[in-house]
Amino acid sequence: MKTYSLILLILTLYACSPTAYLKSTQSFERKINKKPEFANNFNGFAVFNPQTGKYLIEYNADRYFTPASNTKLFTFFTGLSVLGDSIPGLRYKYTGKDSLIIWGTGDPTFLHHFIKTDTVFRFLQSNKDKNIFISKSNDETVFYGAGWSWDDYNEYYSAENSAFPIYGNVHLISIDTLGSFNISPQYSMRFLKKDSTIRSKYHAFKRAFRNNQINYNIVRTGKSDSIEIPIMFCDSLFLKLLNDTLKTTIQYTDYADLAGSEILYSYPSDSLYKKMLQPSDNFLAEQIILMASDLLFDTLNTSRTLRFVKDSLLNFISNKPRWVDGSGLSRYNLFTPRSFVELLNYLYTHYPTDKLFNVLATGGKYGTMKHRFTQFEKPIFYGKTGTLSNNHNLSGYLITKKGRIFIFSFMMNHYLNTHKKMQRAMDKIITDLYKM
Secondary structure, X not given: OHHHHHHHHHHHHHHHOOOHHHOOHHHHHXXXXXXXXXXXXXXXXXXXXXXXXXXXXXXXXXXOEOOHHHHHHHHHHHHHHHOOOEEEEEEEEEEOOOEEEEEOOOOOOOOOOOOOOOHHHHHHHHOOOOEEEEEOOOEOOOOOOOOOOHHHOOOHHHOOOOOOOOHHHEEEEEEOOOOOEEEEOHHHHHHEEEOOOOOOOOXXXXXXXXXXXXXXXXXXXXXXXXXXXXXXXXXXXXXXXHHHHHOOOEEEEOOOOOOOOEEEEEEEHHHHHXXXXXXXXXXXXXXXXXXXXXXXXXXXXXXHHHHHHHHHHOOOOOOOOEOOOOOOOOOXXXXXXXXXXXXXXXXXXXXOHHHHHHHOEEOOXXXXXXXXXXXXXXXXXXXXXXXXXOEEEEEEEEEOOOOOEEEEEEEEEOOOOOHHHHHHHHHHHHHHHHHO
């Protein structure tokens, strides 16, 4: 009788445990259905234990969601699979006695405002005694991704895709507390136009929709800022920026023979992945896909590369995604929680843990996770956030209180609550998972 009572007591305590709802899909579903934050939106949660090879939870794990920037995890996989240790900075070929033909590779680092490398710049400078021509024969880029929102054209996260980026394809405006500002590149000064009718608490800079004119107004001083505004490119503007910086003359050519061309490598791949994943940089993500395309096909074509990766490299993914861009800006993208867990598990089993954790957003420390899970002395989460209006997702590696590693993907779509409220509800569940 005492034994029976003891077993009953243990079962009762187990059932009352604040983390008991995470022991199975059924108990999680019962719990989440009672939470008002999750009443009207669409949710999916998959939790996998790589030590046992089994799932703890598979709640809507095979349903398709809008992934937002969780998409960048698949872009990361593409880079790891194709690019090697360094990214291709330039294709080049010497012809005749005094000519140099160059092709863009999609490298986003050339004269980038925040990425310091001068490999391509020094190479072009060292060849100023030659006639330098740039060919677009490999360029099949589209300046915006499929399904991107056109009215985000002024936002920093909507820099155009291109075969030969320059200055990160953005104007950088730096303003101090006294209201003084400068713009980089200097060539962009000609695009500024003061407009005292623009309303703002402090200052505002907004580019025209169909050209590069930037209307601005300094309403009040006292706030410093750094503002990135996408450049609207055309061939002539690109050459003007390039020639103005290099103090030389580079011209376009129809030359299309890539045979015998060489590749100049410019920047460590891991460093670029870190700059892409931690702050969730859309521009870098798109250019990683284009660089992979150049190496795979000698052309820069996003759609072709994504098809190849899906058909040839992702044979371990159960639910094939609808994947249309590298950044996740497009709402055409559709992925399942299981697909993210399977991808993360593949990376976990094929790459050193420190290599993965070093480039991912880190709870309480780095990137988009800097201000989440801050109550822990050591980081408990390494992974990727994904946010669009009314959608938030989190996928990655959780180090539990007992030292186990869980791989999970939590996807929340189509909610009307505030983002902060939904994030708090998500983080409470992840914290409970940590305590198991």
